[in-house]
Amino acid sequence: MSFKFTMEPRVSFLSALLKDIYEGALQIPRFQRSLVWKRQQQRELLCSIFEGLPIGALLVWNTRLSNINTYDHIGPFLVEQTQPFPSNVYLMDGLQRLSTLYCMLLHPTEKISQKYTAESNPSDFLIYCDLSAENVENMFFFKDELDANELVRKNYMYLPLDLVYKSKELLRFQRLIPSHMEFLLDKCDAIVSAFKDYKIPVIPLESDDQTLVTKSFERINSRGTVMSEAHMLNALSYTEKFDLLTSLDKYSEKYLDSTSKWKDIDTEFILMLLKLKLGYEIYSKDTDKLAKSINNDTIADIFISIDKLAEFSANYLNIESPAAFPYRLQMLGIAQSFLNDPHSDPEKLSNWFYISAYTNSFGTTARNSQRALTDLQSYLSCGTLPWSLNQAPALLPLDGIQMNLGAARVKTLALAMAKKLNQAKLSITKNKDRRTIPVRPRVFQQAERRPGFYFLVGSSLIKNFDLTNMSQVEEQAHFITPELIAMYKAGDLNKFAKTREDLIFKWEQKNIITPAINSANFVIESLPHFD
Template sequence: MSSLHNSEPRVVFMTHLLKQLNLGEIKIPRFQREFVWDWEQQHDLLCSILEGLPIGAILLWETRKSNMKYIENIGPFELKKSNSEHNIFLMDGLQRLTTLFLSIYHPTDQIKNHVESNNYDIYCDLNSSDINNTFFQKKTIQKIHSDQYISPRYMPLSAIMDTKKLLKYQRTIPIEKSKWLDRSDDIVSAFISYKLPVVPLETNDQDIVTKSFERINTRGTQMSETHMLNALSYSTDFDLLKVIEGAKENYLINNNDWYDIDNSYLILLIKVFVGFDIYSKRTEELVKKINEDLIVDIFKSLKKLAIFSNENFCINSPNDFPYKLQLITLAQAFRANMKKIDDETLKAWFTFTTYTGAFGTTARNSSNAINDFQILLKTGTLNWTLNSSINVEKWTKNINYKTARVKAWSLSLSIRLDELKGNSENQISLIESRGKILRKIKHPTIETKKIHRSGLYFISRNNKAIDINNISENELESNFLDDELINIFNDGKIDLFCDIREEKIYQWEIENLVKPASELLNIKYDTKNK
């Protein structure tokens, strides 16, 4: 089987495939994606089978290769081991078969994690005539009825392939509920008789298999780029996902927020660390450049970046950067073989790219911003090549903390307040709360709820809006207020109040944050009021 050979497709009972999975006769290769289907997707699959609708073919790789690593459990259930010299690996249909295995086969005598197994206790409502309202998770039923007891109205889906369990359950159905018994038989019959088309792929050439694996994953739940890279780079001595997990343990284990960094960040880091554009889709070329040293380099850099970000930006999580690509870009400065750029320059770059929206316009501009930073690391000079003017906008609109400009605007408020006490308490609280300490002030006679102006927002670490008439003299200036401005607000001139305060905040941002950063980087900018 050194060359590709496709056997004739065949049709087999779904239950037979599930038995093969349990016995280890069909294996799940380590380079497969995670079991990512959520309950809604699982529910739709079960409904399709009950209706007799097709759910797609299953692709199996048949090989005599004996050194392939495979997964030893599905969810909380440990799989049995097969001693067969002929290996069969599941290549397409993972989510479908694992969903059915967990909910229907459900081998309770092979449970390794009882808590996790509760997520796969699925029941059928025999009282429902609507297929879409037939399948429920056990925890949902208990919540609906506010009771741990499950009525005989609900048949456990795991009884379908367990004759003893099915008979035991059916004996609990009250005599007067014969319709439930009939419905139970109908559901069991639908699942037991359901068949699936199987396409076998016979070859010992793993390159052919992984290329096929890439091409078939263009439908259904989209495979993440990380898992695709894992599949294509997989060999008997290199497992990308396993290497990533090991690097996390070695370098980020003491930092929970960074330890849980999403794999989408890692795929971008891999690209920039090997010199690819972040939007490159040259997967097969990228695979050739991936190795354990590269992954270790990335995680060493992340560890240093985590410390730097905490000390200089009060950022303690990858998700707290104004732009995701700022993290990707900055990480390059902490590579082992990289010429060290002083911290003040890195801070200036972070501030300037945040305020000018360097990563918030087009994909080309984002790529250019990363390339410009890479040149900065090599030459010490930042050449701005973005295809847009360098503007810093005054923020006057409503507050949505998800946007980079609002994060910067909010941070300026917290920095100004922290200057009063000489600490970073408000900055830390702002970032950790994801902006929840931003509160709109209220007027005694005018409804401000529908007035969408940033000038009405203040930092308040108490769970209520501040009263601007009762703040100390020292705090007035730190909140961008003065006596005249408070009088304007009290007189009900809300728009004028916002105009003046927003301008105060903007001028402070320019003079204290943007201007120093631009001067250090030697880049000019324009102010832009909208």
């Protein structure tokens, strides 16, 4: 079966799609998340359907594969296959929309799952339509938003939305409407027709190629919710004893300090580390093979290594947050080292960190990134750092770069300046996230955005930052010389910046780069040697 994005979309009645879910013809794979929409989002969906507005196409995956684990419930309601079907059809995009409508319109109380009533009560999905509402925004109400006495006293005014597809119950409700209030009956008919006649475009995706489907799934955006490889992996690896997403939460809680920024490390990083542990390349999409090898012990090992990464970063690199790393793949390499050997040499890890940061090891291709990670493991084994990347290492000076605080070279600058301040025993400004931040003095606000105008301001200078009123220790810590002060007073700011950038870069070479190169026995002819 070929992989087709260009198949002709079909148009289905909403009622038919809900019936497919009810009978198990349309299944909800475990790479989808459960109901996460808030009430206002659900209400807006109902308003759109009543007004006949489009709510977006659905994407379904039609395949002969049967290794995809699916949910046996939507909210509090069971969903199960009532008969065999020739192929499996999975909902790829549209879960929040269809699950909202399934629970509110079908509301199949004969299929209540006792297992899930504690976390999702059927009554949470009881919706009433105020037939007297003057506009659609005030038409739909959850049961607990209405006065119970009002519901009993004026029951003819509030149409339960789950009667739309129940002809007999709907007829009984309509008979409650007083004969002199025909306008309520008209409104009732309009609501029922809107939902019964509503059509949704459905785009079918046919493929038995698990890898291609995983790639496509990662690129799907559904109402701002980005789907991920983790959800696909969860569907493929799920058993009664192992749920990947639950396991991630469990071991994050156990091993990562809840007060640190490492607690929020993203799932994509964890999966890349998982792939390295199991012998796959970091950008591999062999999700079905990966799923066969993961379990709770594997996930626990991953989080133990991240915990060691956090401890090492704070103690040896002065890094307290993943965001401070110049390259995220540097975190990956260090964490992999602790996976392979919990007692990895911190000096070697530090050398590799600085060399890879300053030589642009991760700034080119995915293949080079993988090679840089392999080089680290070779270095830890043999004591000499190789260079297997397909371009020569090159150091990027400060002169000419723009001050983008998220750029790798700017992060290495911030770390270098922090190291200099630490040597001078001056404290460093932290923002609310405890990240070291470059501070630009007011006098340079109108100047060109370049490194020479940036400072990491020690606590004694926070309130009154004045280049002409620094102590000798503060001047040395901030790379300020008498010549620079003279340039500043003369208003020659660009020369000031260029001169200071040269001073900082020379200090980086002497105190960070060269010691790391020498210690790692990193010898490449094209790499400059520094005095």
